[in-house]
Amino acid sequence: GAVVSQHPSWVICKSGTSVKIECRSLDFQATTMFWYRQFPKQSLMLMATSNEGSKATYEQGVEKDKFLINHASLTLSTLTVTSAHPEDSSFYICSATAGLDTQYFGPGTRLTVL
């Protein structure tokens, strides 16, 4: 089946620093990648949609200058949390699709901002 990796699986950083999370489709070309976030006891919520070579589309309420998304190739998308603060502590997970119906997910990244 289609495999999506995500790195790192967990990260702890100091307030004010930036953190980059990578999402890779290992055995298929992902025309579209999605970034979701999950707070405790809540559902996965979409942050942004990215298509290779174009700017990401952000959901309402998600600051594009804070959550920088780059989808430079058909197998890699990155999410950078800039100037992270404790309220950005969350579980971030990406998914990828080759343009068909199924979205394949990475294992997620647990971000803790001190």
Added chain:
Amino acid sequence: ILNVEQSPQSLHVQEGDSTNFTCSFPSSNFYALHWYRWETAKSPEALFVMTLNGDEKKKGRISATLNTKEGYSYLYIKGSQPEDSATYLCASNTGTASKLTFGTGTRLQVTL
């Protein structure tokens, strides 16, 4: 229904029991209903994608049905095993490669 809702929130069954969960979703602008199985520290695993009213899909001991007119889907597990222990997520979307709107999941624990 405005959001995707799942029930029950959690479920504890014994090995060999059969069980089922419910997913309710908005029936307007519906395109597809997705079921995922998510074990701790792993990637959510896609189980089914269902698009047509009356769809029924099966994968081993797991099956799912879809009613798009009333906006619900059932997931059934026959003869539960400890390895079935996971959180089962459903999500709906409005088009191919469009965003998924998720429920909060049903957490299943199967004990010996």
